[in-house]
Amino acid sequence: MISSPKALFDATTLECSKLITQRYSTSFTLGIRTLHPRFHESIYAIYGFVRFADEIVDTFHAHDRAGLLERFKQETYRALEEKISLNPVLHAFQMVVHRYQIDVAFIDAFLHSMEMDLLDQRYNCDLYDEYIYGSAEVVGLMCLRVFCEGDQAMFDRLQPAACALGAAFQKVNFLRDIQSDFQDRGRVYFPEVDFRSFCNQDKEEIEANIQQDFDKAYQGILALPRGARMGVYLAYIYYLKLFKKIKQLPAAQILVERVRVPDNTKLALLLSSYIRYQFNTI
Secondary structure, eight states: OOOSHHHHHHHHHHHHHHHHHHHHOHHHHHHHHTSOHHHHHHHHHHHHHHHHHHHHHHHOTTSOHHHHHHHHHHHHHHHHHHTOOSSHHHHHHHHHHHHHTOOHHHHHHHHHHHHHTTSOOBOOHHHHHHHHIIIIIHHHHHHHHHHHTTOHHHHHHHHHHHHHHHHHHHHHHHHHTHIIIIIITOOBOSTTOOGGGOOHHHHHHHHHHHHHHHHHHHHHHHTSOHHHHHHHHHHHHHHHHHHHHHHTSOHHHHTTOOOOOOHHHHHHHHHHHHHHHHTTOO
């Protein structure tokens, strides 16, 4: 039962973030549902925040994206300072930031990477690492803050694995979305790769790097609190499945085809993950 008008407002904004997650990502929605219920609202709030920022730079091409992102950025910092916002996504997010003491430096890095996406550019190694840290690794670190529930020693121990998992997810997205990123947006994220002459050797070198991230991330998943482990493992195993499908295809094919995991396969992964979780093998 809602205890006050302010509590009603808080709960409503959290429900908005949940709806955003459900509308934009069936995969992450499934993953969040398998977390312990005490984590649901907070992870929905983080997803809602990063999703809306990403939509500004990737979708709203008929509008002043730079102006919209700057406004979103200033409203984010104002919400963090005042601990309230009439933007439901930002209000829900600021509650989670304060509740779990999420580092503002993570938010700074994320918004900086979103600004980088406003520039259609080719990334060198330094920019590539900078972008991945801000766009993906810090999102994993925000979620890890929630999962550790104030246990700083656990956070410090699992931080490298959380970064590796975020990096693996983002790099798989880059491979999956090569066609739209390169042809539609003019972006080339992978350094020293010319997609006009993209070949199997280029693809295999990228995949070897991604596999290292997945291997490092898996060890951290095993050390997560039990209430967080299955949900994170499900996201991991889904992206690993997507990665394996991409690996089976020649370079020329992923330049013209967006690979996806069918919904029935996602449900099968959910069932197998649940069985492993119940038998304590993850």
